[in-house]
Amino acid sequence: MADKIYVGLLGLGTIGTGVARIIADHQNKITQVVGQEVVIKTVLDRDIEKCQNFFGDTVNCTDNFDDILNDADISVVVELIGYVPAAKEYISKALSAGKHVVSANKDLVALHGKELMGLAKENKCDFLYEAAVAGGVPILRAITESFASDNIKKVMGIVNGTTNFMMTKMDKEGYSYDEALALAQKLGFAEKNPTSDVDGLDAARKMVILARLAFGTNDITLDDVTIAGIRDVSIEDIKLANRLGYKIKLIGTAEKIGDSVNVEVGPVFVPEAHPLASVNNEMNAVYVVGEALGETMFYGAGAGELPTATAVVSDVMNIAKNILLGITGKNFNDYEVETLIATPEQVINPEFMRLEVTDRAGQFLELAKIFAQAEVSFDKIIQDPLDNGKAIIVIVTHPMSKAQEIEILQAMEDNEDMKLKVHFKVLEG
Numbered sequence: 001m002a003d004k005i006y007v008g009l010l011g012l013g014t015i016g017t018g019v020a021r022i023i024a025d026h027q028n029k030i031t032q033v034v035g036q037e038v039v040i041k042t043v044l045d046r047d048i049e050k051c052q053n054f055f056g057d058t059v060n061c062t063d064n065f066d067d068i069l070n071d072a073d074i075s076v077v078v079e080l081i082g083y084v085p086a087a088k089e090y091i092s093k094a095l096s097a098g099k100h101v102v103s104a105n106k107d108l109v110a111l112h113g114k115e116l117m118g119l120a121k122e123n124k125c126d127f128l129y130e131a132a133v134a135g136g137v138p139i140l141r142a143i144t145e146s147f148a149s150d151n152i153k154k155v156m157g158i159v160n161g162t163t164n165f166m167m168t169k170m171d172k173e174g175y176s177y178d179e180a181l182a183l184a185q186k187l188g189f190a191e192k193n194p195t196s197d198v199d200g201l202d203a204a205r206k207m208v209i210l211a212r213l214a215f216g217t218n219d220i221t222l223d224d225v226t227i228a229g230i231r232d233v234s235i236e237d238i239k240l241a242n243r244l245g246y247k248i249k250l251i252g253t254a255e256k257i258g259d260s261v262n263v264e265v266g267p268v269f270v271p272e273a274h275p276l277a278s279v280n281n282e283m284n285a286v287y288v289v290g291e292a293l294g295e296t297m298f299y300g301a302g303a304g305e306l307p308t309a310t311a312v313v314s315d316v317m318n319i320a321k322n323i324l325l326g327i328t329g330k331n332f333n334d335y336e337v338e339t340l341i342a343t344p345e346q347v348i349n350p351e352f353m354r355l356e357v358t359d360r361a362g363q364f365l366e367l368a369k370i371f372a373q374a375e376v377s378f379d380k381i382i383q384d385p386l387d388n389g390k391a392i393i394v395i396v397t398h399p400m401s402k403a404q405e406i407e408i409l410q411a412m413e414d415n416e417d418m419k420l421k422v423h424f425k426v427l428e429g
């Protein structure tokens, strides 16, 4: 066995440089905790000069993955390149060659996690990805280890830092959507292609990973997730939410309903008194409800160089300890049950709706009839007149099922004097 734990690092971008910094700056503690020194031996990046400027001659810089794959000293490969096809190829080759893998790549884990976990097991390798969900917040280990003895009922969270940052800036500092997005990109929170942040896909990938680990439903895929992003959230809705006593947050929810699971991502009206309502800027929080434990919330930096790198390096240290103990080949969780997806009749919550209607006698009655027909009652209603013969009607309903919601939306679509502008889920107080 080598005298040190040698790491091959793939990708020297935001998180890759953070990993190099944490390993260098915390080397004494890392060595004591692991029992051996952890050393980056080789770095793969397209830009070899950038690598050489960063490390000098202390590591090998390469653009050829074979230099890592064929190096018998390297036992741990850390994948931080981000893209899926190349990352999948490199990780598959590394695992097949008996190398352990750490990744922060939620796209990859959400899409190919099950297959890669199988490959890791076959080769008695560890495959860990704590940083893939909520960056520096240690939520995967909490769910799989600290909640191991409990039945988790619900995992709900703000798992995308970019959109939380944007909506905080829009709410508190009056930023436009575009200004807020540009700043999130500049600060390094946003993905290379930020549409996956603003359209809810990044959060959905993280919720797939959380749902699998929380409920053992390993067959859940992105196709099973109802996904909406923040493009429809206007300053007007943010102000209406504040007026009604809520904050709008992009919330991912994975919930056990009977034997089924519902996973969804979308803007949600969160009551101001709920702990998730005060999670601002790029911060993330994951709120877990256990049958026995009750409610807990994990809060912290969900993106950014050093917070995310901390989670990556802690995974490397866990693997290093397993190597030294000779107990590699374990996933986060071996718990597995049949995956059943909840039906629209099973998913129940109140809803916020903003409509533009023709301001005429009898119009409100027509609206009331639509809700009565679907057997849904109003909790709150506001009407604000516009100056063009129209009015804005804002409704918060009592809890209703997705099936009832579909019925109401269809009836509104059939009424030409009624235009539904937006509708968002409301979290019950």
Ligand SMILES: NC(=O)C1=CN([C@@H]2O[C@H](COP(=O)(O)OP(=O)(O)OC[C@H]3O[C@@H](n4cnc5c(N)ncnc54)[C@H](OP(=O)(O)O)[C@@H]3O)[C@@H](O)[C@H]2O)C=CC1
Binding pocket: 010, 011, 012, 013, 014, 015, 016, 044, 045, 046, 047, 063, 079, 080, 081, 082, 083, 086, 104, 105, 106, 107, 131, 132, 135, 188, 189, 190, 191, 192, 302, 303, 304, 305, 308
């Ligand atoms: N940024 C964050 O806050 C967080 C990121 N993550 C995840 O961590 C991973 C890394 O993210 P981040 O550091 O921000 O990404 P960056 O784009 O900053 O870094 C990726 C680096 O890898 C290089 N690279 C990409 N593909 C290849 C390839 N095929 N061969 C060689 N080099 C390659 C890139 O070069 P080039 O620029 O030339 O493409 C770049 O230098 C992603 O999976 C991301 O989703 C997870 C949590 C938080």
Ligand SMILES: N[C@@H](CC=O)C(=O)O
Binding pocket: 132, 134, 135, 159, 160, 161, 162, 163, 189, 190, 191, 197, 202, 302, 303, 304
């Ligand atoms: N783009 C992501 C980065 C971390 O996963 C985010 O904004 O949360």
